[in-house]
Amino acid sequence: MKTEVNDLAIFGGPPAFAEKLHVGRPNFGERERLRERFDQIIERRWFTNAGPYVKELEEKLARFLGVKHCIAMCNATIALEIAIKALGLKGEVIVPSFTFIATAHALQWQEITPVFCDIDPQTHNLDPRRVEDLITPRTTGIIGVHLWGRPCDVEALGEIARRHRLALLFDAAHAFACTYRDRMIGSFGDAEVFSFHATKFFNTFEGGAVTTDDDELAARIRLMKNFGFAGYDNVIYVGTNGKMNEVCAAMGLTSLESLDGFISVNRRNYDLYRQGLRDLPGVEVIDYDDAEKNNYQYVVLEIDEAATRLSRDELLNILWAENVVARRYFYPGCHRAEPYRTLYPDAGANLRATEELAQRVLLLPNGNAIGEPEIRGICDVVRFAIAQAEEVNLRRSKGSQTTAAEASV
Numbered sequence: 179m180k181t182e183v184n185d186l187a188i189f190g191g192p193p194a195f196a197e198k199l200h201v202g203r204p205n206f207g208e209r210e211r212l213r214e215r216f217d218q219i220i221e222r223r224w225f226t227n228a229g230p231y232v233k234e235l236e237e238k239l240a241r242f243l244g245v246k247h248c249i250a251m252c253n254a255t256i257a258l259e260i261a262i263k264a265l266g267l268k269g270e271v272i273v274p275s276f277t278f279i280a281t282a283h284a285l286q287w288q289e290i291t292p293v294f295c296d297i298d299p300q301t302h303n304l305d306p307r308r309v310e311d312l313i314t315p316r317t318t319g320i321i322g323v324h325l326w327g328r329p330c331d332v333e334a335l336g337e338i339a340r341r342h343r344l345a346l347l348f349d350a351a352h353a354f355a356c357t358y359r360d361r362m363i364g365s366f367g368d369a370e371v372f373s374f375h376a377t378k379f380f381n382t383f384e385g386g387a388v389t390t391d392d393d394e395l396a397a398r399i400r401l402m403k404n405f406g407f408a409g410y411d412n413v414i415y416v417g418t419n420g421k422m423n424e425v426c427a428a429m430g431l432t433s434l435e436s437l438d439g440f441i442s443v444n445r446r447n448y449d450l451y452r453q454g455l456r457d458l459p460g461v462e463v464i465d466y467d468d469a470e471k472n473n474y475q476y477v478v479l480e481i482d483e484a485a486t487r488l489s490r491d492e493l494l495n496i497l498w499a500e501n502v503v504a505r506r507y508f509y510p511g512c513h514r515a516e517p518y519r520t521l522y523p524d525a526g527a528n529l530r531a532t533e534e535l536a537q538r539v540l541l542l543p544n545g546n547a548i549g550e551p552e553i554r555g556i557c558d559v560v561r562f563a564i565a566q567a568e569e570v571n572l573r574r575s576k577g578s579q580t581t582a583a584e585a586s587v
């Protein structure tokens with residue numbers, strides 16, 4: 179327990195945790211089931227290319243999500259690229275800047291211009307009122323991101339897309355097992371893309387999927403993720419290699435069996451954070467709508483420096499020194515990363531909510547790698563640091579210590 183400012187690790191005190199606590203520590207299910215499946219893969223000598231585990235995973239995911247087609251892929255970035263190409267997007271596509279860089283890169287990679295749109299500061303998702311202002315004759319589509327698993331305004335975006343005859347794709351990387359108006363995310367828009375990366379609540383080591391109710395689109399995507407092969411020696415389409423392998427599918431099937439457990443651990447942890455940080459002025463833990471299904475994977479704080487008197491970045495430094503590797507997803511916003519900041523140096527002028535949020539957001543560890551003692555310890559550090567804000571700022575302005583952020587993680 180820290181009682182004076184010198185106890186903070188940033189000022190030389192012992193860190194609150196002996197081991198680093200990461201935001202993205204992977205969840206995993208039954209080890210024995212996974213081993214059995216690995217043995218099966220070796221026995222069968224079928225390692226990739228639409229193997230039996232991939233097919234089983236696709237079927238189970240499609241059923242779980244209530245969607246006609248699920249095409250498993252090697253990761254969500256390739257899945258996004260393929261979905262974008264299969265939808266025939268070109269010219270300009272409207273996307274949020276407040277997202278992981280892959281959403282923008284999947285367009286730029288194909289020489290499509292990502293047109294960055296501001297978010298609604300309440301939901302952190304695309305603001306449909308701003309989307310319409312950005313549509314030009316070159317616009318071919320909209321990509322909404324269900325950030326933190328909280329659904330976009332699917333209805334408003336769908337209505338805009340229909341009226342302007344634009345494709346509508348959702349980056350659902352965070353939104354596996356979440357609902358919008360009681361319906362599973364996965365069958366909205368023309369297609370949706372999930373990430374099953376190790377850091378995601380449901381993971382396949384690396385992986386992703388495109389889901390859609392559109393038969394033709396699904397057939398095109400299946401071809402594209404397999405070099406365009408329609409059978410041995412028969413290439414009928416341009417394609418790439420987006421295939422998921424059997425090891426990843428085995429992990430996916432095993433993770434799927436523990437899904438309810440992952441959600442209840444995340445939910446319990448999320449509630450503990452909310453309790454631990456309750457009534458702390460200037461610190462808000464973002465809400466999930468309890469009327470919907472959520473995976474509670476992301477514990478997202480918004481830090482209002484005017485109230486805490488401690489900046490988000492100073493709090494980050496303090497936490498890192500204590501071995502809590504909190505993250506600033508998605509600082510500084512795609513528009514401030516290369517190549518976008520060079521290509522569109524003035525983009526920030528239209529992205530006020532994005533720029534403000536990027537200064538406030540801080541994510542804390544969740545998942546089945548951490549539990550109650552760690553969460554109580556993290557909340558104690560946050561409370562203590564904020565209570566000592568004045569003293570911390572004074573010392574830091576004298577520049578007596580290096581920052582944790584300067585040290586490598």
Ligand code: T4K
Binds near residue numbers: 202203278280352503
């Ligand atoms: N769209 C959105 C909205 C996304 O958020 C993402 C990915 C994508 C698309 C693209 O999906 P993928 O192509 O990746 O399927 C991480 C993830 O790498 C990335 O998948 C994720 N979003 C993003 C939000 O977070 P980084 O670069 O911040 O962190 P990373 O991968 O180094 O992991 C974070 C921490 O987790 C590490 O410091 C340590 C811990 N960790 C990580 C791995 C991989 C572990 O403890 N064990 C592990 O195996 O991007």
